[in-house]
Amino acid sequence: MMPDPVCRMGFGTMQLIGPGHWGAADDPANSIQVLRDAVDAGVTHIDTADSYGPFTAEKYIRKALHPYPEGLTIATKGGLTRQGPNQWAPCGRPEYLRQCVEMSLRRLQIERIELYYLHRIDPAVPMEDQLAVLADMQREGKLGHIGLSKVDMSQVREASRLVDIKAVQNKYNLTNRASEYVLSHCERAGITFVPYAPLASDGLTRAVGELATVAAKHDATPAQLALAWLLHHSPAITAIPGTSDRTHLGENVAAQHIRLTAEDMTEIEAASGQGDA
Ligand SMILES: NC(=O)c1ccc[n+]([C@@H]2O[C@H](COP(=O)([O-])OP(=O)(O)OC[C@H]3O[C@@H](n4cnc5c(N)ncnc54)[C@H](OP(=O)(O)O)[C@@H]3O)[C@@H](O)[C@H]2O)c1
Structure with a gap:
């Protein structure tokens, strides 16, 4: 099942772990609580x-939420290895990808992963081999x-x-629209587009100047406006803002209820310097 279309504001877990996305969070109890708050x-x-930590974020999810409520989609990824803080290297060897899936199933304590991403296409391995093993595991009922x-x-x-691609996750936000063409394709092809770094990894949360002025007009924060802009920009988009802060989580979830007109959208784009994008 793809993410519920009535809840287009998901949650990204990358902020729930240690610095450099390496190891445990400074306050694991807070990470667990944020996950529970998100579902609530x-x-x-x-x-x-699997590479967030590595393994830490998946373990927190199981600890916070298992047994999982009906209708919750946990999307995970495999194919990136870790060497230390902020270090990531692809490995798309089929036997490694198979192990990634098996270990995520075990850590999350589920029998099937509803949405599984190849985290990176490994240039050293034929793409068809990387996707074939995922398709095999789909046929086995594990994906x-x-x-x-x-x-x-x-x-x-x-x-x-080669396979039925149902979601694409690329960096995309109000101030980085390099993936606009991919997004348009996803819209036409019925593929869910999941922008990562929807807040420009907090670049849009400290927005000052015009964007802050427009946000105030909507009684919203700049972060909320940036998220609302995404949801209005394309029906193919499902957002996954990441936060370790319970107040920010509440604000992000609430942003899905902000209503923007075509004029508002133009104003927001102009205020962010993306008017001609
Ligand atoms: N596929 C990929 O390669 C890839 C790469 C990167 C990320 N991702 C996924 O995409 C998700 C989102 O990306 P991201 O977490 O890197 O970046 P993001 O969502 O653009 O921004 C996260 C940053 O914004 C802050 N923030 C969040 N909500 C806020 C609010 N309402 N007000 C003020 N500050 C706020 C967070 O700090 P606080 O904790 O203080 O709120 C954090 O510093 C990740 O969690 C991960 O699941 C995927």
Whole structure:
């Protein structure tokens, strides 16, 4: 099952772990509480990856939420290895990807992962081999849908010829629209587009100047406005803002209720310097 279309504001777990996305959070109890708050607030799509920690975010999810409420989609990813804080390296060897899936199933304590992303396409391994093992595991019932992450247009097209791609996760936000073309393709092809770093990894949360003025007009914070802009920009978008702060979580979830007109959208784009994007 893809994320519930009525809850397009999901939650990303990358901020729930240690500095450099390495190891345990300074306050694991807070991370657990934020996850529980997210579900209590109606979030039905939680985004994670085996490499967050590594393994830490998936373990927190199980600890916070298992047994999982009905309708909750936990999307995870495999294919990135870790060498230390802020260090990531792809490994798309089929036997490694198979192990990634098996270990995520075990850590999350589930029998099937509803949405599984190839975290990176490993340039050292044929793409078809990387996707074939995921398709095998889909046939075995261990994976629901398959997604791609950090991909360009030609990779989306090539992968879609090999397997049914249901989601694409690329960096995209109000001030970084490099993936606009991929987003348009996803919209046409019925693929869910999940922008990562929707707040520009907090670049949009400290927005001052015009964007802050427009946000105030909507009785919203700049972060809320940036999230509302995403949801209005394309029906293919499901957002997954990341936070370790319970107040920010509440604000992010509430942003899905902000209503923007076409004029508001133009004003927001102009205020962020993206008017011609
Ligand atoms: N596929 C990939 O390769 C990839 C790469 C990166 C991320 N992701 C996924 O995408 C998710 C989102 O990206 P992200 O977490 O890197 O970046 P983000 O959501 O753009 O921004 C997170 C930052 O914004 C702050 N923040 C969040 N909500 C806020 C609010 N309402 N007010 C003020 N500050 C706020 C957070 O700090 P506080 O904790 O203080 O709120 C944090 O510093 C990740 O959690 C992860 O699941 C995927």
